[in-house]
Amino acid sequence: MCLAIPVLIKSIEDKEAEAEVGGITRRISLWLTPEAKVGDYVLVHTGYAINVLDQEQAEETLALLREIAESEEAG
Amino acid sequence: MKYITEFRRSELAEGLISHIKHGSKTPARFMEFCGGHTVTIFRYGIRQVLPQNIEMVSGPGCPICVTANADLDKAIALAQIPGVIIATFGDMLKVPGSRSSLQKIKAEGAEVMTVYSTMDALKIAEDNPDKPVVFLGIGFETTAPTVAASILQAEEKGIENYYVLSLHKLCPPVIRALLDAGEVELQGLVCPGHVSTIIGSHPWEFIASEYGIPCVISGFEPLDILQCVDMLVSQVEKGQSKVEIAYKRGVRPGGNRQALKLMEQVFEPCPARWRGIGEVADSGLKLREKYQRFDAEANFTIEPGPAVEPAGCICGDILRGVKTPSDCPLFGRVCTPESPVGPCMVSTEGSCSACYLYGEGLGG
Amino acid sequence: MEDKILLAHGSGGRLAHDLVEKSFVKTLANPLLARLDDSAVFEVSGRLAFTTDSYVVSPIFFPGGDIGRLAVCGTVNDLAMSGARPLYLSLAFIIEEGLLLSELEKIVNSVRLAAGEAGVEIVTGDTKVVPRGSADRLFINTAGVGLIPEGVDISGDKARPGDKVILSGAIGDHGIAVMSQREGISFATTLKSDCAPLGGLVADMLEASRNINCLRDPTRGGLASTLNELAGQSKASIRIEEKDIPVREAVLGACEMLGFDPLYIANEGRLVAIVPPEDADKILKAMKNNKYGREAVIIGEVAAKPPGRVVMKTVLGAHRIVDMLVGDLLPRIC
Numbered sequence: 001m002c003l004a005i006p007v008l009i010k011s012i013e014d015k016e017a018e019a020e021v022g023g024i025t026r027r028i029s030l031w032l033t034p035e036a037k038v039g040d041y042v043l044v045h046t047g048y049a050i051n052v053l054d055q056e057q058a059e060e061t062l063a064l065l066r067e068i069a070e071s072e073e074a075g
Numbered sequence: 076m077k078y079i080t081e082f083r084r085s086e087l088a089e090g091l092i093s094h095i096k097h098g099s100k101t102p103a104r105f106m107e108f109c110g111g112h113t114v115t116i117f118r119y120g121i122r123q124v125l126p127q128n129i130e131m132v133s134g135p136g137c138p139i140c141v142t143a144n145a146d147l148d149k150a151i152a153l154a155q156i157p158g159v160i161i162a163t164f165g166d167m168l169k170v171p172g173s174r175s176s177l178q179k180i181k182a183e184g185a186e187v188m189t190v191y192s193t194m195d196a197l198k199i200a201e202d203n204p205d206k207p208v209v210f211l212g213i214g215f216e217t218t219a220p221t222v223a224a225s226i227l228q229a230e231e232k233g234i235e236n237y238y239v240l241s242l243h244k245l246c247p248p249v250i251r252a253l254l255d256a257g258e259v260e261l262q263g264l265v266c267p268g269h270v271s272t273i274i275g276s277h278p279w280e281f282i283a284s285e286y287g288i289p290c291v292i293s294g295f296e297p298l299d300i301l302q303c304v305d306m307l308v309s310q311v312e313k314g315q316s317k318v319e320i321a322y323k324r325g326v327r328p329g330g331n332r333q334a335l336k337l338m339e340q341v342f343e344p345c346p347a348r349w350r351g352i353g354e355v356a357d358s359g360l361k362l363r364e365k366y367q368r369f370d371a372e373a374n375f376t377i378e379p380g381p382a383v384e385p386a387g388c389i390c391g392d393i394l395r396g397v398k399t400p401s402d403c404p405l406f407g408r409v410c411t412p413e414s415p416v417g418p419c420m421v422s423t424e425g426s427c428s429a430c431y432l433y434g435e436g437l438g439g
Numbered sequence: 440m441e442d443k444i445l446l447a448h449g450s451g452g453r454l455a456h457d458l459v460e461k462s463f464v465k466t467l468a469n470p471l472l473a474r475l476d477d478s479a480v481f482e483v484s485g486r487l488a489f490t491t492d493s494y495v496v497s498p499i500f501f502p503g504g505d506i507g508r509l510a511v512c513g514t515v516n517d518l519a520m521s522g523a524r525p526l527y528l529s530l531a532f533i534i535e536e537g538l539l540l541s542e543l544e545k546i547v548n549s550v551r552l553a554a555g556e557a558g559v560e561i562v563t564g565d566t567k568v569v570p571r572g573s574a575d576r577l578f579i580n581t582a583g584v585g586l587i588p589e590g591v592d593i594s595g596d597k598a599r600p601g602d603k604v605i606l607s608g609a610i611g612d613h614g615i616a617v618m619s620q621r622e623g624i625s626f627a628t629t630l631k632s633d634c635a636p637l638g639g640l641v642a643d644m645l646e647a648s649r650n651i652n653c654l655r656d657p658t659r660g661g662l663a664s665t666l667n668e669l670a671g672q673s674k675a676s677i678r679i680e681e682k683d684i685p686v687r688e689a690v691l692g693a694c695e696m697l698g699f700d701p702l703y704i705a706n707e708g709r710l711v712a713i714v715p716p717e718d719a720d721k722i723l724k725a726m727k728n729n730k731y732g733r734e735a736v737i738i739g740e741v742a743a744k745p746p747g748r749v750v751m752k753t754v755l756g757a758h759r760i761v762d763m764l765v766g767d768l769l770p771r772i773c
Contacts, residue, residue, distance in 0.1 A: 002111055002217035002269035003295075004325075005695045006078040022076045022692025024619075026626035029194055031224035032334040041078060043272065043325055044696070046164070047192025048221040050334060051272045051325055058078055058324035062087075065298060068305075069090025072097075076692055085682075085754045092755075120757020165698075191697060297755055412765035433759040 004045035006053050009038050019044060078324065082296030091301040092124050099308045102128040103262035106396055108250065110137030110424025111295050112265055117429035119297040125304065132259065135349065135394035136267060138214045138244060139166045139422035143348040146242050147172040148379035150211050153240060153371060154185040160203060161187045162196035163211040170421045173383040193225035200229070200237040209371045212241040217269040219243045219360055220334035223341035226362070226369045240371040241361055244347050246270050247278045248358035254286050256352075259396040263307035265300070266292040268322045273338075275330030276318050283316040294322035341366055350418065351391020390417035393426050400430040407431060442540035449534065449568030462540075463564060466547045467554070471527075471562035479527065479562035486587040488523035490514060494579040499546070502616045503631025504707075506579055507549035512636045512707060513658070514583040515557045519641040520654045520710065522593040523585030525557060530581055531565040535574040546577065557636035559583070585638075590649050597652035598673035602741040603719040605712040607640065607726060608633065608734040610662050611690035614704035618693070626696070630689040635708030640729045644712065647725035653713035656706070660764040663702040665711055666749045667763040673713075677749045679739030679761070703764045713741060 007019035012030065019028045019042065026047075030036050033049040042049035107113055113133045116122060122131055135141050151172050154161040161177065168178045168189060181187040186206075190196050193210055200208040212222045222239055229237040246267060253259070266279050271292045279290050289310035293303035303321045310316065320326050338360075347359025362370040371377075387405050392398040400406045400419070406427055410416040419425035447454045464472055471479045492513050499506040511528065518525040530550065534543065554561055612633040619628050637656065644651060653673070657665035662684070670677045686701045694701050708731060714722050719737060726732030749761040 002109070002215065002267070003698050004217070004269045004272070006076075007696075008077070021079075021696060022688035022690075023630070024626050024628045024689050024692040024696065026696065027194075029192075029221075029224065031228070032220050032331060032337065034333060043269070045217055045269060046221050047194045048224060050217065050220070050269065051327075051331055053078060054324045054327075055078075058081075061302070061321075061323055062081055065087045065091065065302065068094050069087050072090045072093040075097075076688060076695065079695060083754055085756065088755050118759065119753045119755045120759045121755065123757035124755055297753075412762075432762045432765075 002045055004043040004050055006041045007044050009036055009040050009042060012036070012038055017049070079296065082294065082298040084298065087298055088301060091298065091305055095129075095301065095305050095308055096126045098305070098312060099126050099129055101311055103308065103311050104130040104132055104260060105263040105265055105304065105307055106132050106134045106259065106261050107265035108134040108136035108246065109265070109267035109270070110140070110422065111268070112293060112300060113137070113426060113429055114424050115295055115297060115300055117433040121297065121300055129304065129308070132396045133426045134253065134396050135249060135352065136246070137422050137424040139170055140390065140394055140418040140425045141244065141349045141351070142170070142213065142242055142418065143350045143382070144173045144384055145348060145379065145382035148174075148382055149377050150240060151175055151177060151180055152377050152379040153209055153375060154180055154187055156375060158206050159186065159375070160199060160206050160208045161185070161211060162190045162199055162208055163187065164213060165189045166422055167211055167213055169415065170418045171385070171415060173380065193222055197225055197228060197234065197237060200234050204236060207236050207238060209238045209240055212239045212243050215244055215246050215267070215270050216273045216338070219342060220273060220338040223337040226341050226366055227337065229369065238369055238371040238374060239362065241342065243342070243360040244349070245344065245358050245360065247281070249349055249352065249355050250282060252352060252355045252358075253395060254282070254288070256395065261288055262311050263289045263291070265303050265307070266290050266318070268292060268294050268299070268325060271320070271322070271326045271330070273331050273334045276320055276326065276328045279318045283318050287316045289316045290318040292318070292320045292322050292326050294325055351394040385416045388417040390419045393419050400427040403427070444534050444536060444538045444540060444543060444568055446536050446568050446570065449566055455566060459564070459566060462544055462547055466551050467561045469560040469562065471560060472564070481527065481562070483526065483584070483586060485589075488518045488521040488585040488587055489582070490517040491580070491582040492517060494581070495575065496617065497575050498617070498620045499542070499576050501620050501632055502628070504634040505546055505549050506577055507546035508553045509634055509707060510579040510581050511550055511553035511557060511559070512634050514581040515559060515636045515638050516656045516710070518583050518585035519638045520593070520656055521585070521587060522591040522641060522645060522651065522654065523587045524642065525559045525583060525585040525638045527562045528554065528559050528581055528583045529563045530561045530579065532567070533574050533578040533580070534566065534568045535576050536568055536571045538576055543577070553636060557638055588645065591645060593651055593654050595653055595655065595669050595672035598669055598675050598677070598713045598741045599652065600675060600741050600743045601716055602652060602713045603716050603737050604666070604677060604679065604739045604741065605714065605719065605723060605726070606662070606684065606736055606738045607710045607712070607732045608708070609685040609687045609690070610657065610706055610709065611686055611694065611701040611704035613707040614661070615690050615693045626693065628689050628693065630687065633706055633708035635731050637708065637710055637731055640710070640726065640731045643725045643729045644722050647721045648714070648718040650715050650718045651712055651722065652715065654710055656710045658707060659705050661701070661703040661705060662711070663749065663761045664763045666761065669711070669713065670749050671747045673741070674746045676742040676745050676747070677739060678742050678752070679749065680752045681754055683736060683738045685734055685736060702761060
């Protein structure tokens with residue numbers, strides 16, 4: 001359930017933001033993520049940001065998956 | 076697209092699949108609760124790449140599928156009140172109620188509008204001040220805070236004609252009910268990703284501590300599911316049972332405090348009816364007294380008529396993971412996406428729909 | 440106060456006659472139409488392709504085109520899919536009372552431009568005006584006639600195991616561009632409809648090789664529905680690879696946001712060709728040399744089993760069925 005995708009915040013006005021994904025821009029609500037800043041990636045579900053994506057964690061996860069892939073290839 | 080396409084890369088998938096195959100020795104049945112996970116699993120053919128000893132079974136995590144006929148009938152009855160505009164997510168349109176569906180009554184002239192967001196519903200209310208606009212509140216803890224926010228916005232802006240029919244449901248209580256029913260033996264749970272974004276990881280602790288079942292919170296891309304399975308396998312092989320977050324970029328242990336705050340401000344738990352499971356205490360949300368003026372149940376006389384379940388439909392059993400779509404006598408014959416009998420076939424996330432559309436087992 | 444179309448414009452009287460002469464005939468300038476006889480009379484010899492279509496797109500203006508361009512391109516493309524050189528079109532308007540004259544003129548001009556590009560003439564037409572509420576601003580019905588060159592035999596049931604499946608360009612542009620204008624799910628994008636006349640592309644392909652088994656344009660229902668139709672008619676299986684299907688980032692973005700699958704989104708300027716393997720490369724080359732085939736790519740091939748089914752290899756290497764579109768595309772939360 002709960003389709004939510006990462007979008008990039010381009011600008012903020014009051015409790016709303018212009019967000020972009022793949023060249024598509026849409027107005028989203030920041031009512032649930034008042035801490036979001038321009039330049040953040042947020043997960044958007046039905047027009048509302050539900051989380052500020054943790055970019056560091058995203059990179060760490062990818063690094064971990066790369067490690068697993070490499071060790072499997074070697075092993 | 077950043078943070079989406081990276082988590083679909085085939086070479087990383089290969090690594091995970093290989094790691095799972097090497098690590099998994101014990102037969103294990105894992106349940107994915109969340110409809111979004113069901114879709115990913117079917118869409119990418121994840122069952123086909125997992126080793127034979129791992130069985131994936133789908134649970135009642137599709138909010139459309141678990142909406143009881145009686146509740147859908149309420150929505151249909153509301154839509155039939157002259158002058159009322161119903162704003163709904165697209166998912167609900169084709170689901171058959173006891174006698175009709177929102178799509179059918181729309182064709183008969185009822186004003187039913189599909190929206191992507193409550194923001195759109197609020198706009199419809201603003202553009203049509205003389206007509207009551209009722210938003211169909213479907214969804215779990217991911218969606219409920221957005222609906223709470225819409226009510227607070229309506230209050231702020233002085234929008235007098237916006238209402239919500241709350242059919243929202245909560246996940247942890249129903250998982251407990253499912254486990255208590257003891258119909259399906261599970262060695263692991265793929266925990267909902269975005270529900271956890273809101274509620275955090277603590278609400279799932281009871282599954283690991285009281286029932287001894289490993290839990291891993293997963294994202295929605297194919298690599299996320301594979302990583303989750305990999306972590307579940309690891310717990311199973313080590314004899315552990317704890318709650319882990321695989322979806323670290325999207326979930327913090329404490330969840331989203333602001334979202335929880337708004338949800339608790341506007342809603343309170345109430346008993347709710349789950350299709351195939353029955354009534355589960357404290358598993359639904361209703362509007363608090365303070366927000367009665369937005370509550371469709373309190374402001375309209377809703378006469379849905381008697382609730383009727385379709386004969387032969389075993390959606391309930393499928394939702395509980397007890398049966399699979401191919402066990403259903405109606406599947407693919409009488410019940411198809413073009414003419415669905417039960418919600419498991421209508422909802423894009425329903426097991427039957429996913430199974431039918433993606434033809435699990437065919438091809439290859 | 441802007442000029443509007445009134446019921447009287449469709450009644451056949453002075454107002455109607457003026458509208459037809461001043462707006463339609465003048466803009467679409469061709470000798471057959473200018474005669475304003477009840478039917479256009481012409482001589483054609485050879486095998487003819489004949490098609491009809493109705494256009495009810497909403498909104499009538501969208502990024503990259505309008506209902507007028509759509510009407511011409513859609514009809515021309517139906518003819519082209521039989522291998523025909525499109526020749527003449529009929530154009531019938533059903534106008535909702537109250538449509539602005541300026542909007543109608545814009546659309547007729549689009550028709551002119553599209554027809555010019557496609558090399559066809561609008562030789563006969565009709566105009567009706569209906570009361571407010573009886574039509575969604577403007578409906579267009581067309582019919583088209585084209586000439587099929589000797590030795591060309593293209594049909595949906597001719598796909599054979601081993602044939603290659605070629606797609607002329609990225610999918611989903613039209614559907615998403617139109618959707619971006621719809622109330623309730625609006626979003627901003629620079630994406631334009633891919634609406635285009637493909638007669639020239641098909642002619643180039645036929646020049647490279649007459650051995651084209653199937654041609655079809657994936658309009659409503661998207662690539663998935665079209666491939667299913669062909670697989671069904673040919674009683675064969677079509678096997679495609681997910682990684683080979685071109686989709687623009689903007690289309691992916693919109694689909695992710697709204698919960699759509701690009702395979703089901705409408706296209707109005709793309710075609711699918713099924714050709715024998717030995718002809719695939721030269722046909723592909725000819726396509727890439729044409730304005731509307733630059734992104735052409737082989738996306739899969741035809742197999743014997745399972746007959747009537749489309750099977751896609753996912754990025755994980757697993758296989759799944761791609762079914763036809765069922766009902767309407769609706770944005771979802773789950």
